[in-house]
Amino acid sequence: MEPRLFQTLLEQRACSDCVLKPMCKPAIVRPDELERMSDHVLPRRSLSAGERLYEQGQKVRSLFVSQAGVFKTETSAADGRLQVLGFHFPGELMGLEAIAGMRFRADAFALEPAVICEIPLSALETAASRQPEFQHHLLQAAGSCLADQQEHVELLAMRQADERVALFLIGLLQRAERISGKEEASIHLAMGRTDLASYLCLTIETVSRTFSSLRDAGILGVQGRHLTVLDRQRLIGMSGSEGAKSTRRA
Amino acid sequence: MEPRLFQTLLEQRACSDCVLKPMCKPAIVRPDELERMSDHVLPRRSLSAGERLYEQGQKVRSLFVSQAGVFKTETSAADGRLQVLGFHFPGELMGLEAIAGMRFRADAFALEPAVICEIPLSALETAASRQPEFQHHLLQAAGSCLADQQEHVELLAMRQADERVALFLIGLLQRAERISGKEEASIHLAMGRTDLASYLCLTIETVSRTFSSLRDAGILGVQGRHLTVLDRQRLIGMSGSEGAKSTRRA
DNA sequence: CGGACCCTTGACGACTTTCAACGTGTGTGG
DNA sequence: CCACACACGTTGAAAGTCGTCAAGGGTCCG
Numbered sequence: 001m002e003p004r005l006f007q008t009l010l011e012q013r014a015c016s017d018c019v020l021k022p023m024c025k026p027a028i029v030r031p032d033e034l035e036r037m038s039d040h041v042l043p044r045r046s047l048s049a050g051e052r053l054y055e056q057g058q059k060v061r062s063l064f065v066s067q068a069g070v071f072k073t074e075t076s077a078a079d080g081r082l083q084v085l086g087f088h089f090p091g092e093l094m095g096l097e098a099i100a101g102m103r104f105r106a107d108a109f110a111l112e113p114a115v116i117c118e119i120p121l122s123a124l125e126t127a128a129s130r131q132p133e134f135q136h137h138l139l140q141a142a143g144s145c146l147a148d149q150q151e152h153v154e155l156l157a158m159r160q161a162d163e164r165v166a167l168f169l170i171g172l173l174q175r176a177e178r179i180s181g182k183e184e185a186s187i188h189l190a191m192g193r194t195d196l197a198s199y200l201c202l203t204i205e206t207v208s209r210t211f212s213s214l215r216d217a218g219i220l221g222v223q224g225r226h227l228t229v230l231d232r233q234r235l236i237g238m239s240g241s242e243g244a245k246s247t248r249r250a
Numbered sequence: 251m252e253p254r255l256f257q258t259l260l261e262q263r264a265c266s267d268c269v270l271k272p273m274c275k276p277a278i279v280r281p282d283e284l285e286r287m288s289d290h291v292l293p294r295r296s297l298s299a300g301e302r303l304y305e306q307g308q309k310v311r312s313l314f315v316s317q318a319g320v321f322k323t324e325t326s327a328a329d330g331r332l333q334v335l336g337f338h339f340p341g342e343l344m345g346l347e348a349i350a351g352m353r354f355r356a357d358a359f360a361l362e363p364a365v366i367c368e369i370p371l372s373a374l375e376t377a378a379s380r381q382p383e384f385q386h387h388l389l390q391a392a393g394s395c396l397a398d399q400q401e402h403v404e405l406l407a408m409r410q411a412d413e414r415v416a417l418f419l420i421g422l423l424q425r426a427e428r429i430s431g432k433e434e435a436s437i438h439l440a441m442g443r444t445d446l447a448s449y450l451c452l453t454i455e456t457v458s459r460t461f462s463s464l465r466d467a468g469i470l471g472v473q474g475r476h477l478t479v480l481d482r483q484r485l486i487g488m489s490g491s492e493g494a495k496s497t498r499r500a
Numbered sequence: 501c502g503g504a505c506c507c508t509t510g511a512c513g514a515c516t517t518t519c520a521a522c523g524t525g526t527g528t529g530g
Numbered sequence: 531c532c533a534c535a536c537a538c539g540t541t542g543a544a545a546g547t548c549g550t551c552a553a554g555g556g557t558c559c560g
Contacts, residue, residue: 075400075404077404077490078490079490083403083404083407085400085403085404096389096392096393096396097393097396097397097399097400098393098397099389099390099393100390100391100393100394100396100397101397105397105400106400125382125385125386125389128378128385129379129382129385132375132379135375135378135379135385136375138389139349139375139388139392140349140350141350142346142389142392142393142396143346143347143348143349143350143351143392144350145396146346146347146350146392146395146396146399147347147348147350147351147355149347149396149399149400149403150325150335150347150355150356150399152403153333153335153399153402153403153406154325154327154333154335156403156406156407156451157333157406157448157451159451159517159547160547160548161547161548192505192506192507193506193507193508194506201406201407201409202548202549203548203549203550204506204507204508205507205508205509205548205549205550206547206548206549208507208508208509209508209509209548211507211508212508212509224506224507224556224557240327240328240329240331409515409549410515410516411515411516442537442538442539443538443539443540444538452516452517453516453517453518454538454539454540455516455517455518455539455540455541456515456516456517458539458540458541459516459540459541461539461540462540462541474525474538474539
């Protein structure tokens with residue numbers, strides 16, 4: 001497959017959902033043309049899998065929106081332990097949590113080959129001052145980030161490992177369906193078990209065991225990073241504690 | 251003590267640190283005079299301990315900043331379980347996470363007698379459009395909220411109960427010191443063990459036991475909700491896993 | 501073919517939860 | 531004034547879940 005065409009398709013899909021649509025005009029033009037556009041078009045950059053977008057402690061000059069490819073943000077504590085704070089899908093804003101201290105609080109890595117839009121903070125603020133509509137969108141985006149983080153906390157508040165995994169999978173399904181617009185049953189995990197476990201505050205062994213038990217229960221098909229949701233209702237049922245217990249006994 | 255005078259003192263202290271300082275002019279005037287001021291002065295309201303400020307699912311018309319008194323935000327899941335998402339000290343913005351869906355995602359309760367500033371969303375956005383400086387502050391405030399949430403996740407990522415408790419106490423100390431400007435050793439908990447446990451994703455028994463073991467180790471003085479940090483260095487040492495292990499063995 | 505990496509599975513142990521009882525302080529009513 | 535209920539916090543013992551340690555299989559790549 002021609003990678004250029006593939007990228008273009010991805011870009012079109014991503015931009016239709018992008019938080020920065022009001023200040024961006026990529027639309028139908030080809031990538032090489034985009035580069036030359038001056039006005040509202042944002043600097044772009046492509047990253048390969050595993051490449052770092054920004055680094056913890058680095059001064060913040062820009063925020064980022066993935067246009068294609070999933071990213072992870074990850075802090076490293078003083079003792080060297082890594083903690084994945086979030087996964088970021090196309091159209092989602094990254095870096096906002098850094099602007100209070102003006103330094104990134106985490107590393108950001110591309111989990112797949114990716115294309116990223118970079119928004120210089122200065123451009124962001126001037127655009128917001130001039131266009132009330134964009135300012136509104138920006139606030140909405142900030143609110144979304146915050147809501148996402150709250151959902152992460154709510155996920156971690158689920159005591160049992162299988163509740164957390166179920167809730168995570170449902171979240172992935174919903175994000176995929178929001179992008180594709182249709183009901184999805186298959187999930188491709190952009191992240192490995194290690195990142196997944198860190199995000200869920202579990203060990204990779206526990207994640208693996210949970211996948212296996214979901215497979216044995218006939219709820220999930222597991223082939224490495226390709227998952228298939230076989231029984232969506234029971235998966236949803238597991239995502240709350242009461243539901244989880246009754247499902248497990250059944 | 252005259253409650254009116256007491257309130258006024260609290261207001262002055264809180265406002266000096268308030269995220270909304272640029273759009274607010276309370277300063278020295280007495281509360282009853284404030285009520286009548288029109289321009290930039292925000293609607294105020296006082297709540298008694300336990301009173302609800304806003305409710306999950308309610309439509310968002312305003313955001314809030316505590317001026318005096320600590321608040322908690324708490325979601326109730328479908329199965330009735332409650333989860334405390336955050337504690338909010340004077341000067342901190344509340345409700346931003348709701349604006350993406352235009353509905354509050356949690357209940358907010360005053361934990362103590364409190365005074366609150368209410369900021370209608372419309373006022374917020376118009377003020378931000380007109381004053382680039384205020385828009386900047388607003389973004390910073392959003393970033394702070396996000397950073398706080400991330401710290402909460404990092405706290406929950408601490409595996410051991412004593413690490414979480416230690417990290418939480420250190421956070422409280424820092425918030426108190428940021429407000430008072432001087433080093434603090436005593437902590438007054440505005441919240442009960444139940445809210446604390448929920449926030450830390452532990453049971454109240456575990457929290458209680460952890461306090462007791464910190465007391466027995468000579469690190470913390472515990473008298474109900476009044477805590478005294480006796481050995482700050484060891485407390486800090488416990489907040490990372492390596493430190494916690496070596497401290498525990500010593 | 502060997503090695504590195506990722507994922508899975510098993511056995512054991514540690515930690516937290518659960519269940520239960522007790523103590524304290526506060527407010528209410530006799 | 532005391533008895534009582536009630537909320538809150540503490541402590542103990544037992545049970546369960548997940549982490550740790552260890553081993554093994556699979557795939558990709560030099």
